[in-house]
Amino acid sequence: MNEPLIELRGISKSFGSNKVLDNVDLTIYRGEALGIIGPSGTGKSTVLRLIAGLLNPDExxxxxxxxxxxxxxxxxxxxxxxxxxxxxxALFDSLTVDENVGFLLYQHSKLPRSRIQELVKAKLEMVGLSGISNLYPSELSGGMRKRVSFARAIMSNPDSLTDGPEVLLYDEPTAGLDPIASTVIEDLIRDLQLAHGVCGTYVIVTHQESTIRRTADRLVFLYQGKVQWQGKVSEIDSTDQPLIKQFMSGSVRGPIQVVG
Structure with missing residues (x-):
């Protein structure tokens, strides 16, 4: 972890009167699995959208x-x-799985349809889904839809100079899934990084303890718009940081204010 791929320096972002991020510094290194954790509404997904270039910072x-x-x-x-x-x-309900996964290639490449279909099939096999190209999102389970979105995220144009994304951003990839489906997704995230070598660097936002422990190597804890703690996943059980202790235990007593 010696080469920063992405750096956020002094980032602040507000939505109306709500200051979501307040002078945040964050560095993502090549080859790492970074988890961003913290209570709801503390700007975790906003950080992902800033990294992706979907939002501009105010400062x-x-x-x-x-x-x-x-x-x-x-x-x-x-x-x-x-x-x-x-x-x-975020799949298009009116499009088939094939059309969803290959959407950018169908819209913006000169590849023949048969070639795009081959690429889609390969990506679907990579995420453990075969024979579903002609199905629609409504015909899939929640876990299958998540995996289809993974296949779309790693799709690339073989005629371009890149082999796909160098950094993947996961926003609550196991939210709403049962424990078994969550394990499938967690294994897939690691498998794409290690076994398939599709994307060696990723950032994941999650509240789920199993996902924190199984998919991240380093953690950043956001609260009240600021980075309150950083450390290895192995340190979350031994740290004396009261925010981390309360968050991981799920206790209503502690420095984190309980809303409602």
Whole structure:
């Protein structure tokens, strides 16, 4: 972890009168699995959208592989590709799985349809889904929809210079899933990183303890718009940091204010 891929420096972001992020510094290193944790409403998903170039910060700077980003991702391309898996899978209900996974290639490449279908089939097999290309999202379980969204996120154009995203951003990938389906997703996240080598670096936002422990190597704890703690996953059981102790135990007593 000696080469920063992405750096957030002094990032602040407000929505109306609500200041979600307050002078946040965050570094993502090549080859790491970074988990961003903390109570609901503390800006975790906002951080992902800032990294992805879907939002602009109100204050601060974002650097991607040492290059300062100017505007949104649609304004100028980053030096590396960054993919994102949204919490609700964000599939197009009116399109088949094939059309969802291959959407960008169908829309923006000159590849023949038969070639795109081959690429879609390969990505689906990579996430453990075969023979579902002609199904619609409504015909899939929640866990299957999540995996289809993974396949879409790692899809790339073989005619381009890149082999796919160098960084993947996962927003609550196991939210709403039962424990077994969650384990399948957690294993898949690690498998894509280690076995398939699709994406060696990723950032994951999650509340789920099993997902924290099984998918992250390093953690950043956000609360009240600030980074309150950073450390290895192995340190969460031994740290004396009261925020971490309360969060991991689920206790209503402690420095984290309980809403409602």
């Amino acid at each position: 601060g700077e974002i650097f991607v592989q040492g290059v300062r980003r100017q505007g949104l991702i649609e304004d100028s391309a980053d030096p590396i590709d960054i993919g994102m898996v949204f919490q609700q899978a």
